[in-house]
Amino acid sequence: MHIRFRICKEICRRRRSTRASGRKLSIVPSLALVTLSAVVLFTSLVLSGVCYRYRWNLIYFFYATKLKRKRNKRNGDDSYDFDAYVSYADADFDFVRNMLNELENLLGTRLYIRDRDSLPGAPIAENIIDGIRRSRRTVLVLSRAFLRKKWCRYELHMANMESVSTRRSVMTIIMLEDVSRQHIPPEILYDVQNGRFVDYPQEDMDMDQFWRNLHVAIEM
Structure with missing residues (x-):
């Protein structure tokens, strides 16, 4: 047991x-x-x-690589098709229409206007980078409406990336109206603070000089 x-x-x-x-x-x-x-x-x-x-870098280099392959297949030409890509808010299109008349029609400056020159059917983001890369400079029509628009800010970032990538000055700034410095994007704040922009005149008598100054700034 x-x-x-x-x-x-x-x-x-x-x-x-x-x-x-x-x-x-x-x-x-x-x-x-x-x-x-x-x-x-x-x-x-x-x-x-x-x-x-690094989202802007990734977006830029993705589309830049894609577009470079397309362009090499097309003609292999690295020259610029336009003198300036114009970045603007829809609310400021009357000003852009005047640009077309004064610069393109009268002075022969080749302007890329997204509503006219973008490739139909292509993504907006791709069209923007394509236009910026095909243009020698990018003109920013700076206004309060510009700063409110997502695609305008995107164009600014892509133009800045083009400057970094090519190591050349790309952006020409038009101060269309007074904008508070605290709302100026950091990519162009230094230029604005140091007066590196073309100021839109308040008086009609100064308009001819304005267009001449803008033409010179684009051709620099």
């Missing part, structure tokens, strides 16, 4: 030991899964932060 009791006790002890070992073994994969999930989450957050910080 005593021997049978000892045998039963030993069997129970071994069963408890087996269950404890099983629990320990089940904890190991769980810890590995938690660690792997944490690593994946951290890596995703880091990559997301990097992509957001």
Whole structure:
């Protein structure tokens, strides 16, 4: 009887030991899964932060590479098709219409106007970069309406990327109306603070000089 009791006790002890070992073994994969999930989450957050910080660079080089391949297939010509890409808000199109008359029609300056020269059917983002890269300069018609428009800000960023990529001065700024310095995008704040822009005149008698100044700024 005593021997049978000892045998039963030993069997129970071994069963408890087996269950404890099983629990320990089940904890190991769980810890590995938690660690792997944490690593994946951290890596995703880091990559997301990097992509957001350099989003304009990524967008520019993606479309620039795509367009370069298309252009090389077409004719392999790296010359500019336009003297200036004009970035403007729809609310300021009357001014742009005057630009067309004064600069393009009278002085022969070749202007890229997105509502006229964009390729039908192509994505807006791609058309913008295509126009900027095909133009020697980018003219920013700076106004409060300009700063409110998403695509105007996009054009500004892409023109800035064109400057960085080609290592040349690209942007010509027209101060169409008074804009608070605190609302000026950082990419052009230095130029504005140092008076590197063409100021739109308040008096009609100064308009001829304005158009001449703008023409010279584009041709620089």
